[in-house]
Amino acid sequence: MSLLAELRRRNVIRVAGLYLVGAWLITQVASTLLPLFDAPVWVTRSIVIVLALGFVPMLVFSWFYELTPAGWKRDADLPPAPAAGGDTARRIDRAIIVVLLVALAYFAVDKFVLSRRASTPGIAAAAPGITGATAASHPAVSDKSIAVLPLVNEGGAADEQYFSDGLSADLITALSQFSGLKVIGRNSSFQFRDSKDDSRAIAAKLGVAHLFTGAVRRDGDVVRIRAELIDAADGSTQWSQHYDRPYKDLFALQDEIAQAVATALKAKLLAGSGATQSERPPSGNLDAYNAFLQGWFFYARRTEPDLKKAIDQFELATRIDPSYAYAWGTASRTWITFATSFLEGEAAQSAYAQGRASADKALALAPDLAVGHIARGFVLQTVDLDWAAAESEYERARQLAPDDPTPRFALGLITATLGRPDEAATLIKAALSADPLHASWYGTYADVLNGLGRGDEAESAIRKAIELQPGATLYHRILAGIAIARGDAAAAEASAQQEPPGLWHDVALAEARQIGTDRHAADAALDVLIEHHAHNAAYQIARTYALRRDADRTFEWLDRAHSQRDSGLGHLLYDPMMSPFRSDARFAAFCRSVGLPEPR
Numbered sequence: 001m002s003l004l005a006e007l008r009r010r011n012v013i014r015v016a017g018l019y020l021v022g023a024w025l026i027t028q029v030a031s032t033l034l035p036l037f038d039a040p041v042w043v044t045r046s047i048v049i050v051l052a053l054g055f056v057p058m059l060v061f062s063w064f065y066e067l068t069p070a071g072w073k074r075d076a077d078l079p080p081a082p083a084a085g086g087d088t089a090r091r092i093d094r095a096i097i098v099v100l101l102v103a104l105a106y107f108a109v110d111k112f113v114l115s116r117r118a119s120t121p122g123i124a125a126a127a128p129g130i131t132g133a134t135a136a137s138h139p140a141v142s143d144k145s146i147a148v149l150p151l152v153n154e155g156g157a158a159d160e161q162y163f164s165d166g167l168s169a170d171l172i173t174a175l176s177q178f179s180g181l182k183v184i185g186r187n188s189s190f191q192f193r194d195s196k197d198d199s200r201a202i203a204a205k206l207g208v209a210h211l212f213t214g215a216v217r218r219d220g221d222v223v224r225i226r227a228e229l230i231d232a233a234d235g236s237t238q239w240s241q242h243y244d245r246p247y248k249d250l251f252a253l254q255d256e257i258a259q260a261v262a263t264a265l266k267a268k269l270l271a272g273s274g275a276t277q278s279e280r281p282p283s284g285n286l287d288a289y290n291a292f293l294q295g296w297f298f299y300a301r302r303t304e305p306d307l308k309k310a311i312d313q314f315e316l317a318t319r320i321d322p323s324y325a326y327a328w329g330t331a332s333r334t335w336i337t338f339a340t341s342f343l344e345g346e347a348a349q350s351a352y353a354q355g356r357a358s359a360d361k362a363l364a365l366a367p368d369l370a371v372g373h374i375a376r377g378f379v380l381q382t383v384d385l386d387w388a389a390a391e392s393e394y395e396r397a398r399q400l401a402p403d404d405p406t407p408r409f410a411l412g413l414i415t416a417t418l419g420r421p422d423e424a425a426t427l428i429k430a431a432l433s434a435d436p437l438h439a440s441w442y443g444t445y446a447d448v449l450n451g452l453g454r455g456d457e458a459e460s461a462i463r464k465a466i467e468l469q470p471g472a473t474l475y476h477r478i479l480a481g482i483a484i485a486r487g488d489a490a491a492a493e494a495s496a497q498q499e500p501p502g503l504w505h506d507v508a509l510a511e512a513r514q515i516g517t518d519r520h521a522a523d524a525a526l527d528v529l530i531e532h533h534a535h536n537a538a539y540q541i542a543r544t545y546a547l548r549r550d551a552d553r554t555f556e557w558l559d560r561a562h563s564q565r566d567s568g569l570g571h572l573l574y575d576p577m578m579s580p581f582r583s584d585a586r587f588a589a590f591c592r593s594v595g596l597p598e599p600r
Contacts, residue, residue, distance in 0.1 A: 539568030
């Protein structure tokens with residue numbers, strides 16, 4: 001009893017009460033506000049740990065010190081006081097009452113305002129990187145939505161990463177076959193490999209209600225998979241399972257997992273959509289499938305050495321199983337990407353021929369697979385500049401794979417090329433809703449929005465691309481183009497200077513300086529562009545002359561771009577830099593000569 005009286009006299013009990021109430025309020029506010037700023041879960045956890053560790057030291061401190069009007073004083077230096085603690089006790093009591101009132105007010109707001117608003121149907125959730133009117137049109141997150149995060153490679157060996165990635169991608173494809181189920185694309189889901197974010201933060205960035213996570217290990221002829229379906233709202237596990245199966249039963253195991261996840265989400269297989277879109281070989285040959293997975297792993301990196309390795313693996317897959325249509329279609333896209341990115345002259349023409357032959361083979365083997373139509377559309381668009389035919393192929397691919405964002409994006413891009421940028425913006429935006437962290441798609445979206453005169457939305461989109469891939473090429477060139485459309489020479493120059501060295505840096509600088517006041521710098525930048533890039537940037541040189549209002553040189557370089565089969569011509573009908581010449585009779589004639597509709 002004497003100890004209790006001393007604790008009361010020294011106000012230790014009151015300080016303990018004040019500390020506990022204050023700590024509770026701090027953790028409640030932190031757990032609500034920090035996720036809004038995408039703070040990782042360890043920040044909230046650290047706050048709780050620090051507050052817990054500070055409880056005992058605070059009690060010890062309050063035993064030896066007491067708060068007085070003159071500040072904190074050692075208890076030994078104070079005159080004897082009644083057990084109630086006098087003025088100090090009353091001050092602490094008032095502080096406890098104030099903190100309790102604040103806590104009760106917060107609890108009421110959280111319970112009856114914030115929670116109710118969050119659960120109200122129809123509240124729009126903005127897609128990542130999209131603001132304003134664009135964001136307002138995005139629907140609330142559907143309960144039937146999922147992102148498949150990359151399976152952890154528990155084998156640990158770097159050369160086995162392709163296998164775990166391939167199984168993850170296959171599951172994405174399999175789940176896309178279920179009606180009413182929104183499945184996030186591979187590009188966005190794979191952004192969260194080894195992420196430290198909690199389930200709620202990841203789901204918020206991807207716009208889904210559920211996450212699929214797990215790990216895979218291949219031990220000789222046995223595949224071991226640990227799988228888990230998580231409700232992102234509270235991090236609870238809705239379904240989990242461990243599998244140990246023979247490697248020869250891999251495809252059956254993948255189907256079993258996909259069906260289990262779909263059943264948990266109450267999704268059913270699509271009806272009447274034609275052939276199943278599958279990355280597996282029709283023969284079921286696991287060696288061919290393994291080679292395909294390695295090829296796709298290298299293709300996703302897009303460097304010159306990796307694209308060569310990807311081609312080798314896709315060719316191996318098709319040698320093992322010549323009926324492997326999906327491998328033929330993906331090989332076609334790899335050949336064309338390799339040629340446009342790294343080859344010139346006869347080497348490029350040879351690669352284009354390989355890409356064309358592979359696309360034709362894919363379609364001959366499986367005309368109901370979307371990948372073949374995408375491959376042929378890519379050849380028609382990039383090599384032949386036959387944009388109308390490419391649109392037909394992409395439209396067919398979208399019909400065959402309505403929930404795959406890739407055909408939708410490809411169709412959006414070709415629609416912009418054919419002079420319908422408003423329709424293109426809608427298609428690309430829809431593709432981004434299913435693959436919301438696809439950096440290059442944000443770049444294209446920004447280009448199209450800029451062509452529509454929606455500069456603020458365009459800037460928001462391209463800054464999202466830069467955020468996702470800070471060191472990538474082209475993005476600051478697009479940002480400079482937005483500043484040029486606004487007539488902001490200083491912002492255009494600044495963005496151009498941030499573009500990494502190379503072709504797009506020289507293009508951005510030449511274009512930005514045409515709207516500045518230093519004519520010598522503008523002429524010099526254009527001379528550099530022509531000297532170093534006349535063979536691969538004819539369209540960009542035409543754009544630069546367009547900014548100088550030099551019509552004759554603009555059309556001269558447009559003709560050169562056509563003779564070089566410059567894919568940049570696909571921007572012609574929505575390029576704001578070309579708008580001054582759309583009323584020129586030569587512009588309409590040029591459009592007819594390259595297979596584009598006349599400008600509206």
